[in-house]
Amino acid sequence: MALSQVAADFVAMAREECCGECLPGFNGMLQVTGLVQKLAEGTATVEEKALLRQTLDVMARAAKCKMGRLSARFLRQLLREA
Amino acid sequence: MVSLVIDGQKVEVPRGTTILEAAKKVQVNIPTLCYLKDIGHDVGACRICIVEVEGQRDFVTACNTPVEEGMVVRTNTPAVREARRMTLELILANHPMECPTCPRNGNCELQSLAAQFNIREIRFPRVRREFPLDDSSVAIIRDPNKCIACRRCVTVCENVQTVGVLELQKVDGQAIVGVKGGVPLAETNCVQCGQCALVCPVGAIYERDDTDKVWAALADPTKHVVVQTAPAVHVTIGEMFGMPVGTDATGKIVAALRRLGFDAVFDTNFAADLTIMEEGSELLERIEKGGVLPQFTSCSPGWIKFLEHFYPELLPHVSSCKSPQQMLGPVVKTYYAQKKGIDPKDVVMVSIMPCTAKKFEAARPEMNASGYRDVDIVLTSRELGRMIKEAGIDFANLPDENYDDPFGTGTGAGQIFGATGGVMEAALRTAYELATGKTLPKLDFVEVRGMKGVKEAAVELNGKTIKVLVAHGLANARLLMEKLKAGELKDYHFIEVMTCPGGCIGGGGQPIPTTTEIREQRIAGIYERDKKLPYRKSHENPDIKKLYEEFLGKPLSHKSHELLHTKYTPRGLMPKKG
Numbered sequence: 001m002a003l004s005q006v007a008a009d010f011v012a013m014a015r016e017e018c019c020g021e022c023l024p025g026f027n028g029m030l031q032v033t034g035l036v037q038k039l040a041e042g043t044a045t046v047e048e049k050a051l052l053r054q055t056l057d058v059m060a061r062a063a064k065c066k067m068g069r070l071s072a073r074f075l076r077q078l079l080r081e082a
Numbered sequence: 083m084v085s086l087v088i089d090g091q092k093v094e095v096p097r098g099t100t101i102l103e104a105a106k107k108v109q110v111n112i113p114t115l116c117y118l119k120d121i122g123h124d125v126g127a128c129r130i131c132i133v134e135v136e137g138q139r140d141f142v143t144a145c146n147t148p149v150e151e152g153m154v155v156r157t158n159t160p161a162v163r164e165a166r167r168m169t170l171e172l173i174l175a176n177h178p179m180e181c182p183t184c185p186r187n188g189n190c191e192l193q194s195l196a197a198q199f200n201i202r203e204i205r206f207p208r209v210r211r212e213f214p215l216d217d218s219s220v221a222i223i224r225d226p227n228k229c230i231a232c233r234r235c236v237t238v239c240e241n242v243q244t245v246g247v248l249e250l251q252k253v254d255g256q257a258i259v260g261v262k263g264g265v266p267l268a269e270t271n272c273v274q275c276g277q278c279a280l281v282c283p284v285g286a287i288y289e290r291d292d293t294d295k296v297w298a299a300l301a302d303p304t305k306h307v308v309v310q311t312a313p314a315v316h317v318t319i320g321e322m323f324g325m326p327v328g329t330d331a332t333g334k335i336v337a338a339l340r341r342l343g344f345d346a347v348f349d350t351n352f353a354a355d356l357t358i359m360e361e362g363s364e365l366l367e368r369i370e371k372g373g374v375l376p377q378f379t380s381c382s383p384g385w386i387k388f389l390e391h392f393y394p395e396l397l398p399h400v401s402s403c404k405s406p407q408q409m410l411g412p413v414v415k416t417y418y419a420q421k422k423g424i425d426p427k428d429v430v431m432v433s434i435m436p437c438t439a440k441k442f443e444a445a446r447p448e449m450n451a452s453g454y455r456d457v458d459i460v461l462t463s464r465e466l467g468r469m470i471k472e473a474g475i476d477f478a479n480l481p482d483e484n485y486d487d488p489f490g491t492g493t494g495a496g497q498i499f500g501a502t503g504g505v506m507e508a509a510l511r512t513a514y515e516l517a518t519g520k521t522l523p524k525l526d527f528v529e530v531r532g533m534k535g536v537k538e539a540a541v542e543l544n545g546k547t548i549k550v551l552v553a554h555g556l557a558n559a560r561l562l563m564e565k566l567k568a569g570e571l572k573d574y575h576f577i578e579v580m581t582c583p584g585g586c587i588g589g590g591g592q593p594i595p596t597t598t599e600i601r602e603q604r605i606a607g608i609y610e611r612d613k614k615l616p617y618r619k620s621h622e623n624p625d626i627k628k629l630y631e632e633f634l635g636k637p638l639s640h641k642s643h644e645l646l647h648t649k650y651t652p653r654g655l656m657p658k659k660g
Contacts, residue, residue: 023127023172024169028168030172031206058165069140
């Protein structure tokens with residue numbers, strides 16, 4: 001399985017588990033879902049790839065809980081290797 | 083003391099101070115969105131106030147992180163700016179962006195932040211939201227599409243009011259505040275106090291706008307449109323026109339209402355005086371005849387609904403007096419209409435209130451003592467402000483005008499109804515003099531004034547000590563109700579409760595923002611006006627004397643009972659189980 005598909009599955013799970021307590025965590029994961037989906041389908045533009053990276057950077061440091069921050073960090077690493 | 087460095091500036095603050103407060107000391111305003119000090123809301127939901135702390139990989143939230151010795155804080159780095167900006171863009175991607183038609187247009191914290199951060203584009207695709215509007219209740223409308231999930235409303239409803247009908251929910255993959263149990267707001271214990279609308283940073287919770295009904299009545303030549311203005315509105319509406327907080331704008335309100343086309347402009351202070359005559363007499367009667375004590379005040383409709391839901395067994399304690407708003411209506415539709423030779427069916431009674439719950443109160447089915455609705459339309463301070471703006475009236479520069487006869491005189495006692503402790507103080511001024519026949523040596527009962535949650539006072543009345551309690555904010559009221567049920571308040575005679583913190587000056591229909599500091603300034607404005615008025619005791623009001631002489635007879639008369647007193651509805655907890 002391609003790493004980007006693993007990422008898409010992971011995002012789906014993370015979104016499910018996201019508590020909604022903090023805005024970058026919840027709203028961020030919502031947007032990351034769409035962007036990773038495009039990545040997995042191979043339709044993501046250069047701008048969208050950059051936006052995905054930036055969003056994950058912000059979530060990794062700004063999300064309220066460890067789950068939110070760690071998910072972003074994990075995804076970032078995963079996508080770097082994808 | 084703790085010393086730290088914020089943006090290169092050394093600062094020393096007491097232990098326990100947050101980074102947010104410490105930064106203010108060195109002229110750094112860290113932006114916030116969900117944080118609201120007054121209601122103790124520091125959950126760190128929005129992450130707008132994030133800053134960098136040297137040695138820490140992740141950002142910390144300035145609103146709820148206490149300073150530490152030697153901390154080095156940076157509030158304005160590229161990473162911080164980018165994170166705040168992206169968080170805002172993420173919120174805006176979920177937001178309907180209906181600013182021009184939003185009730186909070188021009189007074190929205192999200193709009194202000196977008197301007198502050200110079201947001202010109204949103205990099206994310208828009209998320210469509212199609213949640214239904216909840217307009218089930220009389221006064222409060224919820225638009226979940228605009229909710230940013232800051233949860234201020236949840237905190238105010240749960241902690242300040244102990245009503246607790248709201249919660250954070252995940253609906254269709256979105257985080258929004260919803261009503262517990264997923265039922266319409268009208269089917270809950272919601273008391274319609276509107277504190278949620280007051281703290282909402284955006285237009286997700288707001289008052290039902292009834293200005294169209296008033297415009298229509300004013301435009302109808304067959305209608306005689308009468309208006310009354312609540313004491314708490316006198317000192318708050320000026321804020322909507324750039325006047326300093328706490329300014330007494332009573333004369334300008336009268337002038338503005340006349341220019342809008344109202345046929346008669348009456349003072350709810352007068353009606354408050356009438357309430358004191360009835361409620362004070364009721365108290366003396368309960369004391370003399372061994373009625374249910376302590377007596378509770380009944381002016382605050384949120385408080386009444388709160389009791390009906392949570393403490394129906396205590397309803398016999400509540401004064402049978404209608405609130406001032408509801409007393410003036412039937413007097414206008416009987417006494418005034420007869421005097422003027424107008425058919426009461428053509429009279430439209432409008433009231434300008436600080437309160438969203440007043441809309442609920444006016445709509446209660448039993449409130450039709452004259453055979454017609456006591457009050458036809460209730461507007462909040464905010465709605466009247468909007469009408470004045472729409473009419474192009476230069477409010478701040480209007481010459482002052484006086485109220486119309488025969489309900490144009492209101493006393494200082496009526497004026498202080500707008501602040502916590504005011505009804506009690508007004509009642510004591512009158513009850514003392516009626517019961518003893520003596521003049522009060524000192525009119526000011528300062529013990530019952532101010533923002534302390536529960537206050538108490540005692541007065542000697544013909545050798546008997548009358549003990550009274552005052553609470554504002556329903557959490558404080560609940561505390562007193564629990565004490566009463568536990569048998570701790572047996573020797574008390576009278577309890578005043580106002581639903582909203584600070585009393586009506588902090589009501590759910592008041593200008594936004596309404597902070598603790600603003601509440602205090604409005605209270606100061608209330609007592610200043612009390613001191614200025616020629617009459618300061620309800621029973622000395624010449625218009626009140628005349629109304630009793632010509633029409634009502636005496637307090638608690640048959641006619642008074644018919645028009646000015648009411649009954650309550652035990653509702654119990656909602657939604658009902660099973």
